[in-house]
Amino acid sequence: MATDKYKIFNDSVHGHITMHPLLVQIIDTPEFQRLRNIKQLGGGYFVFPGASHNRFEHSIGVAHLAGKLVQSLRAQGNDITEKDELCVQIAGLCHDLGHGPFSHLFEVFMKKVKPELKWKHEKESVKMFEQLITKNIGKNNKTIKKIMEDDHNLEKHDIKFIKELIYSGERLNSAEDTKETETEKRDKQRRKDNPYLYEIVANERTGIDVDKMDYFSRDCLHLGMKSNFSHERYVMFARVSTNAEGEKQICMRDKEALNMYELFHVRYLLHHNAYQHRVTVAVEMMIVDALAEAEKDFEVVGRKISDDVNTPETYLKLTDNILQEIKGSSENAKEIINRIEKRDLYSFVDSRIFKPKELKVLNDPKQQMENVKEKVESWLKCIQKPNLSETDFRVRLIKIDYGKEGENPIDSLRFYRKDEKDKGVKLLDYMVSYIKPEVFHEIKVMLFCTKKLVPGLSMDDIEKFWGEMKNTNEQPDSKKPKLQEDN
Structure with a gap:
């Protein structure tokens, strides 16, 4: 052409x-x-x-x-x-x-x-x-x-x-x-x-x-x-x-x-x-909450937002502009969007980074959100704050890794040498470097309060939350073996 x-x-x-x-x-x-x-x-x-x-x-x-x-x-x-x-x-x-x-x-x-x-x-x-x-x-x-x-x-x-x-x-x-x-x-x-x-x-x-x-x-x-x-x-x-x-x-x-x-x-x-x-x-959690509220009474071409995914013709209309479209659709959605625009965001309380095995809520991944809810409820009972409820808090679990969870993605990659271009092999540590990652995944847990100001939480109260989230009987990981060449 x-x-x-x-x-x-x-x-x-x-x-x-x-x-x-x-x-x-x-x-x-x-x-x-x-x-x-x-x-x-x-x-x-x-x-x-x-x-x-x-x-x-x-x-x-x-x-x-x-x-x-x-x-x-x-x-x-x-x-x-x-x-x-x-x-x-x-x-x-x-x-x-x-x-x-x-x-x-x-x-x-x-x-x-x-x-x-x-x-x-x-x-x-x-x-x-x-x-x-x-x-x-x-x-x-x-x-x-x-x-x-x-x-x-x-x-x-x-x-x-x-x-x-x-x-x-x-x-x-x-x-x-x-x-x-x-x-x-x-x-x-x-x-x-x-x-x-x-x-x-x-x-x-x-x-x-x-x-x-x-x-x-x-x-x-x-x-x-x-x-x-x-x-x-x-x-x-x-x-x-x-x-x-x-x-x-x-x-x-x-x-x-x-x-x-x-x-x-x-x-x-x-x-x-x-x-x-x-x-x-914080902003993204509020956007999700606004979309969830709009799901109750807002429609795109006569359909709920989540129903639009079933038909490409209607899904075509779903873009970032939807926030402005739903702003007047329900009072709850409108309130959340107004808060985003005024920078009245969910308050950050604290965050911690864990090994995946350290978290109780990951013991049953299928019940993860329900597990988180139970841990928040248990925590609030422990710290005895009658003015606070489970709905006042949002917990975000974020998996951060190198793309293959706990595995080193470079282990899946093969390398060729200048004099053997058609043969792909795994590299030993001494061929690359001993100064490189040994752990390839972690979980970042972030705690937010939906109120603008976090009401009366002490550092001791927050430490008790992390105690609820963390396993107490996790076993230390054994040392990872060195990479070996393919046989």
């Missing part, structure tokens, strides 16, 4: 980037333009004035990095077709179409009001992608899907591949083989022959993917933080090699090991300093 049909975007992170004309047509749809009105950091914009960036520009950045990485891998001689490259870029562009108002905050709201749905934005992204390609008319009076088929030779199985890249659950919904053409059966071998293509946009194996690389860089830029991880070096040194199990995966040059640790260190710092900032958490 002629290069003059491509479009150049000037991005704040990546500079001037070139977008494929099909990607441009996807961008110019209501489903994608909706992302302009969804803040990347949810309630973080209420705390950090520079954090005004949206899912819109992040998605374009992910498509750009996905293209750069797949082009680099393709140039090394891997069996990657032009269609593969285009599909990966489309998945990068559309991976966040399903985010609700205030990004991940909407998932917290859905878990609170409709826990039985087990709602995920990734699954919603697939639904929005289906609507985008079937309902929108592009050039020559064709739908986006028809343009994909006629102008770019993307077939049914290619579109299925894009959905699988967006949401791994789609891999379980394959069509029956008897209904597939021979070409579809052959191309379906991507998953077996080129599994590394599934590690570019959303990497379930290691957690190292271009989605994280873009939002880490973008968030640090807009938060005024420094990121020492270089995604440019990652793209340069990434290579498809074969691991000890005989599987092809994206591997990294051995000398880049510390750069990979820096990726997860940046993630950790962003959570501690920004994503879980105590004022950010």
